[in-house]
């Protein structure tokens with residue numbers, strides 16, 4: 239029988255995700271232990287992560303545990319996983335996506351459109367800032383960091399009129415009732431990988447890879463391959479004003495991407511593509527095509 243250790247962050251969401259994978263592996267006969275740890279991204283709470291500038295702030299410590307053999311796999315929110323993994327690591331599994339959309343959370347206001355002029359909205363994501371500015375240029379957008387519970391507490395303390403969070407995290411933690419409205423992709427295009435879980439292993443651990451095969455969700459894998467290709471070409475960090483969202487219907491992949499200006503000076507630019515995507519290479523090519531169109535649109539703007 240196989241024995242696996244999962245390296246995980248210790249936020250409630252990370253632990254839920256690790257427990258979820260543990261339960262699925264155990265259902266298949268494996269025996270699984272969790273190894274909890276704190277990452278740099280969890281420690282730095284006073285600054286916006288886009289200013290800290292490092293890639294993979296939430297995954298580095300977990301990779302060290304994999305490298306040292308203290309753990310066999312790491313479960314990540316795919317959104318937080320850098321586009322290029324360090325040498326010797328592999329993304330072995332992408333699981334079925336939860337709700338990819340962003341959620342509006344507020345005690346008072348049923349939607350962003352109901353906010354009074356100049357209301358205060360909390361988010362530290364450059365993507366959310368840029369897309370919010372596009373629909374409500376009058377809002378005062380204030381930084382908001384920390385894990386889900388911290389962010390909700392800050393909202394409840396009255397520091398904001400409302401905040402924007404990934405619907406997936408709230409749903410996983412049973413806090414769906416906190417969602418006052420979801421943003422449809424037309425209104426706020428999701429981040430690359432949002433709502434999907436990715437499992438990282440040491441490259442070459444075929445035993446672990448084999449055990450993860452029944453957790454792989456191929457349509458999600460194709461969609462996020464395209465999204466992550468956009469992100470990689472646009473600079474590859476999760477702290478860019480970039481949105482990329484793909485859906486699969488049959489053999490067809492549809493992808494949309496957006497690039498914003500967090501200062502709110504330039505309008506948001508959009509690009510999209512559709513085509514056959516029967517494998518990750520074809521999905522990646524569609525993502526790259528969208529990224530080139532997006533880059534051209536951004537260039538045209540700055541001329």
Ligand SMILES: NCc1[nH]cc(CCC(=O)O)c1CC(=O)O
Nearest residue numbers: 315317403404406407432433434
């Ligand atoms: N950057 C933090 C992060 N990483 C993944 C999620 C939510 C869950 C997911 O997208 O799978 C969140 C919180 C948020 O954006 O509100």
